[in-house]
Amino acid sequence: MTVAITPDSLMWIAHRPDIVFTEGEGSWLRDRDGKRYLDFVQGWAVNSLGHCPPQMRDALAAQAAKLVSVSPAFYNEPAMQLAQLLAQHSGLDKVFFTSTGAEANEGAIKLARKWGRMHRGGAFEIITFDNSFHGRTLATMSASGKPGWDSLFAPQVPGFPKAQLNDINSVEALITDNTVAVMLEPVQGEAGVIPATYEFMQALRELTTVRGLLLVVDEVQSGMGRCSALFAHQLSGIRPDIMTLGKGLGGGVPLGALLAREEVCCFEAGDQGGTYNGNPLMTAVGLAVLDTIAEPAFLAHIDARAAQLAAGLQRLVERHGLIGERGEGLLRALVLPGDVGADIVSRARELAPEGLLLNAPRPNLLRFMPALNVSETEVEQMLEMLDELLARVG
Structure with a gap:
């Protein structure tokens, strides 16, 4: 008989969504239902080279x-x-x-x-x-x-x-x-x-x-x-x-x-x-x-993706009337006009067919911490998904 694996025996320390991740590769995670998520949290900037490099x-x-x-x-x-x-x-x-x-x-x-x-x-x-x-x-x-x-x-x-x-x-x-x-x-x-x-x-x-x-x-x-x-x-x-x-x-x-x-x-x-x-x-x-x-080419890649992310977030600021964006490199934030950060984070996970993982350390702010080897295509995909979310909550 197969026993269901549940979180009941884990000590409660945080509000966690009802998602169980089972696999990851690069900028992507997959849950046990097979859904994929573009991960722009990466364990709070932990997975510097993405999942399972x-x-x-x-x-x-x-x-x-x-x-x-x-x-x-x-x-x-x-x-x-x-x-x-x-x-x-x-x-x-x-x-x-x-x-x-x-x-x-x-x-x-x-x-x-x-x-x-x-x-x-x-x-x-x-x-x-x-x-x-x-x-x-x-x-x-x-x-x-x-x-x-x-x-x-x-x-x-x-x-x-x-x-x-x-x-x-x-x-x-x-x-x-x-x-x-x-x-x-x-x-x-x-x-x-x-x-x-x-x-x-x-x-x-x-x-x-x-x-x-x-x-x-x-x-x-x-x-x-x-x-x-x-x-x-x-x-x-x-x-x-x-x-x-x-x-x-x-x-x-x-x-x-x-x-x-x-x-x-x-x-x-x-x-x-x-x-x-x-x-x-x-x-x-x-x-x-x-x-x-530490390779110069890798640091140059980070710089290029950081410039792409910053420019893309600034476009969203102008399009949706947001407060602004800030940060250094691939540690960036988008400042929102109201306390809608948690709502956007929740809606992002629920996107279909693929979800998006974001972080809101403050109620009026989103933080972005992608893998340092995130691709140009993945940054653009995240920006498109975020554009859709901002239009919904606006």
């Missing part, structure tokens, strides 16, 4: 046949190779691997506080920003400026005063003897795809340098080619002291990273660790992803 499949199979897991108390070749490449591409010196972006951000907070204890008389406060998002651990939720999170699991972890993005005076006003660092996303993704201006990033780098503070960039969502450069802060021509990665680094497998300048690395034995950190299976996949994305 051959580079990842091959890397998983090859590494699984050699070594799956070894204690992080020992070295393994994929972790060392990936660390070397990340250091080379970022201009930072040392890498600590994690399983998630939130874990990488937690490590960045710990590293900054340890450095503050050693070099700034015990300074521990890290200035972060209103509407920022750094993860779902207690410390990273406290660092985040997402509305309502200050009381969700109260009391918060102290030490995260909030400044205003793109307002350098608001940052300077918060600096005290207790300040050790400033931490930000180059593009605030969950807030609605709000980029830090290049001028602000440069001013922030100058301010932190002059005041002897660390600059921490959270590139969990904006990094790994998502914003047309390998790392979004590179668009501003700056180098941070600490950088965190996640999501697109693993391309769909659990992998994150904490990178730092040599002078900042002050962990001692036992300060930092984790059972799966630097796992050879995951880092072998990360190596395949990075090798693909």
Whole structure:
């Protein structure tokens, strides 16, 4: 007798549509009823090379046949190779691997506080920003400026005063003897795809340098080619002291990273660790992803598709009387005239014969995070489907 597979045993954490996906390839997903969906969410910018890319499949199979897991108390070749490449591409010196972006951000907070204890008389406060998002651990939720999170699991972890993005005076006003660092996303993704201006990033780098503070960039969502450069802060021509990665680094497998300048690395034995950190299976996949994305031709492809997407969204703005579009690279948003984002997302899934997967992180906004290798035809198809949806809700 066949027993139906249901979600009843999964802990409830979110409203999920009554869809069960079973297969994916590139920019497309298929549910267990056989319907296809054009995916412009890609696991919230996780699937940098789309669903089931051959580079990842091959890397998983090859590494699984050699070594799956070894204690992080020992070295393994994929972790060392990936660390070397990340250091080379970022201009930072040392890498600590994690399983998630939130874990990488937690490590960045710990590293900054340890450095503050050693070099700034015990300074521990890290200035972060209103509407920022750094993860779902207690410390990273406290660092985040997402509305309502200050009381969700109260009391918060102290030490995260909030400044205003793109307002350098608001940052300077918060600096005290207790300040050790400033931490930000180059593009605030969950807030609605709000980029830090290049001028602000440069001013922030100058301010932190002059005041002897660390600059921490959270590139969990904006990094790994998502914003047309390998790392979004590179668009501003700056180098941070600490950088965190996640999501697109693993391309769909659990992998994150904490990178730092040599002078900042002050962990001692036992300060930092984790059972799966630097796992050879995951880092072998990360190596395949990075090798693909870092190619100049691939980054040029991202830039071309980003220009196509931005121009197409702007046409929809003008045609339907919307507020505007914004973003960097293939992390973009369409600002709507009313709180119809959730309605459009729902209607998009129900399109026939093929559905469309979109995301609305704010009621009046749609966010687009396609695979970085999305095709010109697929971008155009998404724009046509969205045009139809906007006409319906208009």
